[in-house]
Amino acid sequence: xxxxxxNDVAKAAGVAIKTxxxxxxxxxxxxxxxxxxxxxxxxELNYHPSQSARSLAxxxxxxxxxxxxxxxxxxxVDVQHGAMARCREQRFQLFVHQCSGRGEELARExxxxxxxxxxxxxxxxxxxxxxxxxIEALDRRSLPFVRMAPxxxxxRTPYADMDDESAAREMTEYLIxxxxxxxxxxxxxxxxxxxxxxxxxxxxxxxKHHIPFDPSYVMQGLFVFESGLEAGRQLxxxxxxxxxxxxxxxxxAAGVLMAAHELGIEIPAQLSVAGFDDTYIARTVWPQLTTVxxxxxxxxxxATDLLLQMLNSRATPKPVxxxxxxxxxxxxxxxxx
Amino acid sequence: xxxxxxNDVAKAAGVAIKTxxxxxxxxxxxxxxxxxxxxxxxxELNYHPSQSARSLAxxxxxxxxxxxxxxxxxxxVDVQHGAMARCREQRFQLFVHQCSGRGEELARExxxxxxxxxxxxxxxxxxxxxxxxxIEALDRRSLPFVRMAPxxxxxRTPYADMDDESAAREMTEYLIxxxxxxxxxxxxxxxxxxxxxxxxxxxxxxxKHHIPFDPSYVMQGLFVFESGLEAGRQLxxxxxxxxxxxxxxxxxAAGVLMAAHELGIEIPAQLSVAGFDDTYIARTVWPQLTTVxxxxxxxxxxATDLLLQMLNSRATPKPVxxxxxxxxxxxxxxxxx
DNA sequence: TGATCTTTTGACAGCGTTGTCATGATCGTG
DNA sequence: CACGATCATGACAACGCTGTCAAAAGATCA
Numbered sequence: 012x013x014x015x016x017x018n019d020v021a022k023a024a025g026v027a028i029k030t031x032x033x034x035x036x037x038x039x040x041x042x043x044x045x046x047x048x049x050x051x052x053x054x055e056l057n058y059h060p061s062q063s064a065r066s067l068a069x070x071x072x073x074x075x076x077x078x079x080x081x082x083x084x085x086x087x088v089d090v091q092h093g094a095m096a097r098c099r100e101q102r103f104q105l106f107v108h109q110c111s112g113r114g115e116e117l118a119r120e121x122x123x124x125x126x127x128x129x130x131x132x133x134x135x136x137x138x139x140x141x142x143x144x145x146i147e148a149l150d151r152r153s154l155p156f157v158r159m160a161p162x163x164x165x166x167r168t169p170y171a172d173m174d175d176e177s178a179a180r181e182m183t184e185y186l187i188x189x190x191x192x193x194x195x196x197x198x199x200x201x202x203x204x205x206x207x208x209x210x211x212x213x214x215x216x217x218x219k220h221h222i223p224f225d226p227s228y229v230m231q232g233l234f235v236f237e238s239g240l241e242a243g244r245q246l247x248x249x250x251x252x253x254x255x256x257x258x259x260x261x262x263x264a265a266g267v268l269m270a271a272h273e274l275g276i277e278i279p280a281q282l283s284v285a286g287f288d289d290t291y292i293a294r295t296v297w298p299q300l301t302t303v304x305x306x307x308x309x310x311x312x313x314a315t316d317l318l319l320q321m322l323n324s325r326a327t328p329k330p331v332x333x334x335x336x337x338x339x340x341x342x343x344x345x346x347x348x
Numbered sequence: 349x350x351x352x353x354x355n356d357v358a359k360a361a362g363v364a365i366k367t368x369x370x371x372x373x374x375x376x377x378x379x380x381x382x383x384x385x386x387x388x389x390x391x392e393l394n395y396h397p398s399q400s401a402r403s404l405a406x407x408x409x410x411x412x413x414x415x416x417x418x419x420x421x422x423x424x425v426d427v428q429h430g431a432m433a434r435c436r437e438q439r440f441q442l443f444v445h446q447c448s449g450r451g452e453e454l455a456r457e458x459x460x461x462x463x464x465x466x467x468x469x470x471x472x473x474x475x476x477x478x479x480x481x482x483i484e485a486l487d488r489r490s491l492p493f494v495r496m497a498p499x500x501x502x503x504r505t506p507y508a509d510m511d512d513e514s515a516a517r518e519m520t521e522y523l524i525x526x527x528x529x530x531x532x533x534x535x536x537x538x539x540x541x542x543x544x545x546x547x548x549x550x551x552x553x554x555x556k557h558h559i560p561f562d563p564s565y566v567m568q569g570l571f572v573f574e575s576g577l578e579a580g581r582q583l584x585x586x587x588x589x590x591x592x593x594x595x596x597x598x599x600x601a602a603g604v605l606m607a608a609h610e611l612g613i614e615i616p617a618q619l620s621v622a623g624f625d626d627t628y629i630a631r632t633v634w635p636q637l638t639t640v641x642x643x644x645x646x647x648x649x650x651a652t653d654l655l656l657q658m659l660n661s662r663a664t665p666k667p668v669x670x671x672x673x674x675x676x677x678x679x680x681x682x683x684x685x
Numbered sequence: 686t687g688a689t690c691t692t693t694t695g696a697c698a699g700c701g702t703t704g705t706c707a708t709g710a711t712c713g714t715g
Numbered sequence: 716c717a718c719g720a721t722c723a724t725g726a727c728a729a730c731g732c733t734g735t736c737a738a739a740a741g742a743t744c745a
Contacts (some may be wrong), residue, residue: 029724029726030724033723040721040722040723040724041723041724042722042723042724045723064730067729067731067732068729070730
């Protein structure tokens with residue numbers, strides 16, 4: 012059984028191949044009756060257009076690349092699925108690529124990827140979305156791209172993000188509301204813009220409630236488990252350790268949990284721990300983490316949607332900001348419980 | 349700057365486009381001198397062949413689809429990266445797809461995917477690799493595919509796997525070696541062939557050491573965290589609970605850990621817990637899990653390699669079996685410690 | 686040296702779409 | 716009712732490669 016082509020469909024429907032092409036691409040100027048007839052034949056023959064021929068003739072690949080570097084598998088998979096879902100709806104394909112380089116090398120890695128795949132556009136996740144080199148390289152090629160998450164680089168391209176600052180503020184206020192006054196904070200990777208935002212929100216909440224900001228309660232982490240473990244150990248080794256620790260993401264919060272367990276510190280009775288992201292890990296550690304739910308899937312879906320809009324209309328759509336919410340689980344309680 | 353085509357290269361090198369094509373595809377019958385000249389021009393012009401044109405003319409897509417259903421993000425990402433690595437080496441592209449259907453519907457989902465993407469072949473992961481419907485559908489289309497992990501379906505296609513049975517036996521013997529005599533076991537998803545293999549290994553070890561097999565110590569799980577939590581609760585609620593629990597994967601073992609924590613049972617002093625897979629979760633729970641290291645990345649790499657061999661030579665390569673090893677961490681100890 | 690075989694190279698026709706442009710059908714208007 | 720404007724459709728040439736087959740260049744042998 013030979014694979015069906017547009018010719019088979021055209022013949023069966025009694026129209027020219029161009030008309031079939033019009034119907035398939037939702038182009039105007041096709042009579043409803045004709046459109047339906049063609050669609051019926053397409054279905055009957057189980058016809059699927061050849062991606063290669065489409066790309067070759069149309070001079071576009073119908074391919075979008077999702078680039079990431081993020082080590083958190085749970086986050087990555089959520090993002091992948093969100094982007095894929097949107098692509099599938101538009102008959103685009105998603106190509107995922109984990110980057111490894113840095114700086115100039117990273118920029119070359121990404122342009123090389125685009126050269127090879129001929130991707131029509133990119134969805135760029137943090138921290139790649141914050142690399143000046145990457146943005147510049149993409150710009151030079153005038154490659155359409157969207158960024159996920161906020162960014163300090165001003166750029167005309169749209170992005171999809173959430174309000175990390177206010178989310179961190181809310182979480183901190185929640186801890187304060189429980190009665191905590193000495194709260195430790197673990198910063199995220201310094202190259203992630205979100206790290207600064209989250210710290211900012213944390214400080215705002217302290218300020219609002221007239222709690223002095225103590226720099227010795229702030230540790231530098233790298234968004235990975237081990238860094239949270241290390242930071243947790245240090246915070247808990249302080250002469251007067253905090254009664255609560257807010258880590259900038261769940262992986263690091265899990266590290267803090269482990270540090271506490273090592274020391275026989277009971278959670279949440281003796282120490283409250285909060286995370287950020289609400290990934291899978293938040294539910295698999297003990298006790299389950301209080302955290303901020305970040306809508307990774309939806310952010311990726313929205314970002315991909317923005318990119319597709321750009322590709323289809325050459326216009327620049329408005330950025331999208333999505334909501335978050337606190338998820339209160341078992342790792343937080345009033346101090347000295 | 350217009351994109352370079354094969355014509356530009358041919359002109360610059362003073363040869364016919366067909367010769368350039370030969371060089372790029374490593375075809376024989378090109379003089380070394382000519383080959384090098386072409387290669388030099390390719391590099392100089394930074395020429396990358398158009399995937400679409402290649403596919404269209406050559407009637408193959410240079411695209412491999414990786415299909416999975418597995419909910420464990422950590423496993424999935426490892427597998428993705430392994431498959432990608434091999435693809436990249438061969439200038440193939442990897443397209444990842446998470447399946448959602450079941451039975452006949454699943455088979456239709458996959459064939460539809462192939463219809464749309466024109467993938468040259470598939471890497472099929474469990475439990476999809478064990479679905480008779482899927483295998484049959486793929487066969488009917490005579491689509492090249494490889495399976496990851498063992499399988500009870502006899503089929504001429506190759507696969508890459510590890511010896512789950514003997515790994516489970518080793519882990520059980522390790523627990524027995526620590527002094528455990530009443531060991532609970534949590535089965536994996538009934539549709540995964542590996543579940544049966546792991547149970548088999550467990551029973552073999554008991555038998556070898558003359559420990560009677562007690563069915564009430566075996567719980568049915570589904571390879572997900574929640575099922576491990578539930579099974580753990582049940583095992584620990586037994587009148588005479590086991591002193592060790594061997595869960596068929598890490599996610600379920602993490603669930604057991606949580607069940608124990610809920611009950612205030614100390615690990616490993618009062619209960620030993622072992623997992624299987626050695627995914628990220630094994631290192632983020634407390635205490636860190638003793639588990640079997642499954643080489644997911646390498647298995648995916650090997651499976652993809654097998655597929656590429658099939659695609660390039662139309663021959664059927666031999667299956668590949670990779671090694672595993674026990675990773676002893678903090679969740680296991682002698683009983684009644 | 687010429688005949689024959691092998692290696693190297695090239696000309697050209699597709700592959701299955703979309704873009705361009707021409708043509709015929711239909712519509713609205715004075 | 717005639718006439719231009721708009722809509723619907725089709726013919727045909729790309730798009731950038733690979734496959735096929737023929738021609739040219741070398742190699743081998745009597």
